Amino acid sequence: MKAKDLSILAVVIMIVVMMVIPLPTFLLDFLLIINISVSLTILLVGMNTREPLEFSVFPSMLLLTTLFRLALNVSTTRSILKNADGGRVIETFGSFVVGGNYVVGFVIFLILIIIQFIVITKGSERVAEVAARFTLDAMPGKQMSIDADLNTGIINEHEARNRRRTVEREADFYGAMDGASKFVKGDAIAGIIIFIINVLGGFVIGMTIHDMGFAEAASTFTLLSIGDGLVSQIPALLISTATGIVVTRAASEGNLGEDITEQIFAFPKLLYVVAAALCLLGIFTPIGKVTTWSIAGLIAFLAFQMTRTKQKMDEEAVVEQEEGEIDDVRRPENVVNLLQVDPLEFEFGYGLIPLADANQGGDLLDRIVMIRRQFALDLGFVVPVIRIRDNIQLQPNQYVIKLKGNEIAAGEIMLDHYLAMSHGLEDDEIVGIDTVEPAFGMPALWVNEEMKERAEMLGYTIVDPPSVVATHLTEVIKKHAHEILTRQATKQLLDHLQETHASLVEELVPNQMSVGEVQKVLQNLLREKVSIRDLTTIVETLADYAQYTKNPQVLTEYARQALARQITQQFSRAGEPLQVLTAGADLEKKIADSIQQTEQGQYLAMDPETTQRCYEVLEEQIQRSLNMGNQPILVTGPTTRMYIRQLVERIMPDVPVLSYNELLPDIEVQNIGVVNL
Known part of the structure; x- marks a missing residue:
């Protein structure tokens, strides 16, 4: 163990020993001054922290200082009752501070107890309790906000990890402070009880053991008890104040002193109003002009100086900003940053801002997170971060999807309408704005809220605008996954x-x-x-x-x-035969004869006339399958599959081409057509 670890252990052991072993008065004086110094240090540190986590050890410090203070109370009580002597520090607080008048001392001690117990301790305890509850309740929202920032590219993985750790530490800190604030409350109650014990016990012991008269015993032990109470409650008051400051600190850029001076004096002109009010107070009340007008003049002068300083700082800030912009343009690294291209971008017009703004109910960021998760499950790789930004060059309701800086898809939606798609039979009762569903190119209508309910009753498929965008984005990413x-x-x-x-x-x-x-x-x-x-x-x-x-x-x-089992399950349905188109023998033979072997590999070398004929028969059979209401699936031999796929890709890229080796033997295959030359 290191020396500092051993020192902390020694301090804790010493605190426990103090409660058992009597200490000489000179050592008590030394420890009482240390107690006041430590309390003042904690108060100053609490005032200079910018956020509570900078003083995360405060709950533990609160426990140790409370235990130290109570151990001192035990030691001083033992010395007072046994020897009628509490040391120089206690004697000074009992005689010099309160002027030797135990009635005045009792009143001052009572006021300190009321301030600490009822005002500061009670308020700090309530603030700590509410802060702990709100921090725990806000954790899911903060985590979602971090995920959204990570998804939009505002932060990277490292920053997101640090933010999540900060959220966890905040929850732990405020939970600990909720419990630690009970130490402060218990300390105040213990101070009252110890004071009463010292006074009553001192009367009895003074008259029975020390052979004092009633007046002498009352005066001696009351002053010593008051001095002991004051020397204990002043550090306790400092610690209570530090507790209140720490738990009430909000996120800021400076410490408590900077925040107070910047925020309270942020409006210098209001100080002129205060100065005018003081002048009127001196004129119309018996307070007097000397006192009120002198303070009013000081406040007015302060406001004048602050106004000049603020104007000067604003001018310097403008100059620095202009110089900084010029320097940024001149820096070569900033030009280099312009060369970076985002893998995926989603840009939208200003009319679609509510779609991405969580404050306006937009859930696009959450949907994108779910899209990336779903792609990891469906396709087996992580889609890169999608950069989301508004673009004033677009139409208000328009959006575009870019891949590596190039537009690959676009669409237009109406946030106050719903997309209605029929199942083949359109109804004249449904009135809306004609459009095309962006993901699959189907004819559709934008309908209002009233028409939406009627369309649902007639069997139309109704989709809200965010779902339209999410579906389009999903299909675009799936189509271009190999490029991503x-x-x-x-x-x-x-x-x-x-x-x-x-x-x-x-x-x-x-x-x-x-x-x-x-x-x-x-x-x-x-x-x-x-x-x-x-x-x-x-x-x-x-x-x-x-x-x-x-x-x-x-x-x-x-x-x-x-991957035959995976491919079979991808295109087949349980209990139903797989309906497919098959490549005829003539087509496969013609393609096999047209394969050329070179040093760079194999490629299909077919004359234009035969290629055109292949396109025609493929398109004819595929369209026939579509008219029958089936998903067109073309099955061919394993040696020619990739070449037939090259032909099909040119006319209908979404039609899957499978080989016989990619289908499991137990799958039932039903041939609904033959593609032949």
């Missing part, structure tokens, strides 16, 4: 996997594949909306086949086949 997955994000996924499968990751990266090559495989899976959450299976498959080929397309096919 960067090398850095891939490295983070591999690092996370390495915590539980270290040997697997070390076998693949960097021995067989680089991070960039793994990224390409994962991007290929995400491009076709295949989740990469089962990263263990994907990495195991890559480790098995990377020694034979480095082609990311081929490795993607192996990974898809390893």
Whole structure:
């Protein structure tokens, strides 16, 4: 243990010993002065803290100082009753401070007790109790605010972690202060009881043991008891005041002295009103002009000086701001910061500000947090922070979604309306503003509150504006997930996997594949909306086949086949056959014959006429499946799947293309059409 740790232990042991072993009066004097010094120090520290957590040890200090003060009371009481002597300090407070008049001393002691017990201690206890309750109640809101700031990019992970730790420490501190304030209350009660014991006990002991008369015993022991009470209650009053200051401190940029001078004297012109009121008081009352006018003149002069100082500071602040802006423009690092591009951005017009403003009931930030969580569960990777900002260049009700600084989607919503979508049969009774649902491109109407209820009764799907935005944002991110997955994000996924499968990751990266090559495989899976959450299976498959080929397309096919169970469950429904379109033999043979092998890999080399014919038959069968009310799913052989996917992607990118090896043997497949040349 360190020396300072041993010293604290020694102090605590000494406090306990003081209650048992009699101490000489010179040592009592020394300890009483230390008690006053410590109390004054705690008061000054409490006044100079900017926030309560800067003095987080205060509850423990409160307990130790209270225990020390009570131990001193026990020691001084023993000395007074046994020897009729409490030392120089107690004698000074009993004779010099109150002028040797025990009646005056008793009144002063009583006033101190009332001030401490009824005013300061009672108020501090109530403030600590309410602060503890409100701090605990506000914890969820503060945590959500931190998550929202983290989601919008205002703070980073490190700052968010520090803020969460601060919130927890605040709750612990105010909870401890709620209990520690009871020490102050108990100390005040103990002071009253000890004073009464000293006075009554002194009468009896003085007359029976010390052979004093009644008047002598009353005078001696009353003055000593008053001196003992005063020398104990003054430090207790300082500690009580420090408790009240600490628990009533709000968030500020300065200490108590700075806050008082800055905030109370923030309006110098009001001091002229005070000075005028004092002048009138001296004229119309018997107080006198000398006293009131002298104070009024001092206040007026103070107001004049403060006004000049404030004007001078405002002018200097303007000059510093202008110079700072010029310096910022000249700094090269500020130009470099302009080169940074956010991965995802959501910009909106000023009319949609309530959508993101929590004070106006907007929950867009909370929805984005849920979107990022859902993507982690569905697709298996963490979507980067989405930067949210307003843009005055947009129309009031317009919003755009940007990927790496480029616009990839846009929409327009009306906050005071609802989006109504029919299921194919529109009703003329439903009147609204024609629009297009931004996520899926379906025709829809913006209807008001009255029309909304009628549309619901007629079977329309009603969506509120925040849900429209959230759905659009979700679909856009899902569509561009392969572009969002960067090398850095891939490295983070591999690092996370390495915590539980270290040997697997070390076998693949960097021995067989680089991070960039793994990224390409994962991007290929995400491009076709295949989740990469089962990263263990994907990495195991890559480790098995990377020694034979480095082609990311081929490795993607192996990974898809390893994820057969996941892909089957993604497109099939329990108890229902999987209805699919199949690629005909002629189509597969034509594609297989058109595959060219080069040093850079394989690619499809098909003449334009045949390619156009493939587009036509694919579009015809897919549209036929859509007209039948089915989700078009194309199934082909494993060797030609990725090439047919390239063809389908050009006409209908959302149509999944599967190979026979990606479907489990126990799944029932129903062929509803054949795509053939």
